[in-house]
Amino acid sequence: MINKILVAAGIAALVSVPLWLDNSYLLHVLVITGIFIIAAMSLNLLLGYAGQLSLGHVAFFGIGAYASALVSLGFSIHITPQWVMTVEKNPVWLAMLAGILAAGACGWFIGRVAFKVRGAYFVIVSISFAEVVRLVALNWVELTQGPMALNNIPPLAFNSFVFLKKPENYWLILTVAVVCYILIRRLVNSRAGRAMVALRENEALAASVGIDVTRYLVLSTVVSAAMAGAAGALYAHYVRIVDPDIFLFVYTVTMVIMVVTGGKGTLAGPVVGGLIFGLLPEGLRAFALPPEAQWIAYGVLMVLVVYFLPQGIVPAFRNLFQSKKIA
Amino acid sequence: MDQFLQHCLNALMLGGTYALLGIGLTLIFGIMRVVNFTHGELYAFGAYMMYMLVMLTGANFFVALALAIALGVALGAVLEFVLLRRLHSADIDTTMLVMIGAWIALQNAEQLLWSGVAKSIDNPFPSAPLVIGVVSVAWNRVFVFVTAIFLVGVTYVLINHTKLGKAMRATFQDRDTAALMGVRIGNIHTATFALGSGLAAAAGALLGPVFVAYPSMGDLAAAKAFAIVILGGLGSIGGATLGGFILALAEELGAGYVSSGYRDAMGFLLIIVILLFKPTGLFARKERIG
């Protein structure tokens, strides 16, 4: 009961932020953080619950972004020198759906691969996949404009309502984040979630009681990828410009840091991790450090967390709380 | 046809250093089961050491090369001792995350120290290329090739004909039994990581003067190293050597006949395609290294 009240209070507090925070820049930071939290939650499903060492996650994010942007802007490409495929402009909500579907489809592909290729090799495949996607985005200029970026992407809109002001975007992202959290929670607390954990903990045993390992691997990657794609689509229409740098490995690393330090395999972990690493750069900005120093700090922090809080912050807190209760 | 031969020759020159990269990683990955994300940084380190020694302190090129490799070995040993020993060979997720943290810290430290501007490194070789019939090759690349092959040979001898190498092979095959037989696993791990890192640094020290040195050069190198490990099979020096040349050839031909933009994609595409058909790598031989 107390939990529910706390959660409700927390959400109310979050909703109220644009009402008293007058700083447009800080609101922007919160929006970006929110988008990253959605991406982190999706990675947590795959990395934390299903236990898949997938380090190509940024590919889903970027594919969602590009697909959504392209469908909303319209594009035409030469499939062969004579045959041109043209897609007209589409409303943003449809484009975002396309982004989610495209990312989900890639998730399906990776899921099937994950079953065949195991452990450390799968890590490498996932990274390679993301890199190939980046290089395609960089080189297939006809489709993606390459390094010149896709710009003037239509802003977030639903029918005729356009989300132009920061508070409106903030509330939209917050809503999507809450919805995603609920979806993940439902999945995790169901037979699907149990099956994912089972295949992570003891695959042979899971199979012996009828758990179809491939099916659940694919389910976890599809949902995870689709959600990351949604985050990417939101990003594309919020920032309104997208270039191949969106596929850089560092962004996967950022998401991994968020999930791992927050606590992988917990619901609150990616949220906590996302808040910390989304807002930390702003905090560090006050010290006027070069951006490299910030990354060095991240690296060191990751190592420290792995050593001293191997489960992440949320479980560490929980344990602290538990032992206090007993004492 | 001439074009093709030229591409092959270029691939030969490049393949040797790729082999060094690959062998280093296959040893670390194979013996320690660590997804070594810092491998690329050691490569960059080797190149930057060359820059510092040759350009900033005016040292002799060959002395600098030897020193850069030695420093790479040292750095590898330090990294293993500080970061990995304490983990008592924890599961692969944990070590992977530690390696990622180290990789970020190292690369950004390099960026902070040397700035993002690419640095070129002088070499003492004549700039006029060696011409052999219809193909030509720059002298510095010939040097790189010869040195790389030499280092591959040294590594081979080390692994197959020394006591240390024997211990490493035993650890690769069955760690617990090796420990029972008196092998100090901790020391073997440090030695392996140091050796692997030294090879990566050597590759960087050799290629740095051929191309340029820039902070993120390690990332592509690491990716290629992983591709080579998968091509050649975990723990196989012969496989990694062959893999290095195959990758170099695929890149050269891809860049030459498809598009140079996709050159770097070759490695990744190879990885994906191979693993899809043979999930354990092309020449996977789980039983022994060497």
Place this chain on the structure above:
Amino acid sequence: MRAMLAVENLSVRFGGLLAIENLSLEVREGEVLSLIGPNGAGKTTAFNAITGYLAPSAGEIFFKDKKLNDLRPHQVAAQGLVRTFQKTSVFGGRSALDNVLIGLELRATQTPLEILLGMPKVAREERELAAEAERILIFVNLKNRKHELAAALPYGEQRLLEVAIALAAKPKLLLLDEPVSGMNPSETASFMAKLAEIRALGITVLLVEHDMKMVMGVSDRVVCLSQGRIIANGTPAEIQRDPEVIRAYLGERHKIARR
């Protein structure tokens, strides 16, 4: 019509080694059949081949006249054949209750879409599954351990949990791989009683065991394996007297102690 489980001319080869050679056996519905034999005889290999973890090199396996040969382990389980493992296998990081809940996978009907949409059916089914899991835990006398981490349970209870997980999957034929190994005599005795209760539920049992007292006490029939081949097949009393069995286990000079 074949017996419930019919293994016909099964051979399993690992590289050059023939682990199982031309094995034929059948398990009749309602019986308890024990598979005995010295270590390395091929018993666990047979289990692995029957349940889809290993591909046979030759031979066919039929369960209720359905051919199992090309099925993957989870599909075999869905047919009603559930096995346990020789090495203790539980989901260590989860509670005992969660362990059994995972085992109830085959009884769950929620689809991913229903789960994501939060349909009431899902919550209802979760409640039913939780109740069923609790019933199963009570059956193996682990009710008061329900929230304990499986990895923290004492050895004997972990083995009971394994059986609970297997039972959750609603087996018609239960394959138990050395279920009492490592248990003390009193734990073994209570397991024997539990086995009788499992049998009373209508579940057929194929058992691999070394503990002769248990084997003789619970089995209707016993099959003895040695070096991948069957060397004896009969009632417990017959097996005890069989010279081939005695030789396989104990060498030429000894006899199995009479009960």
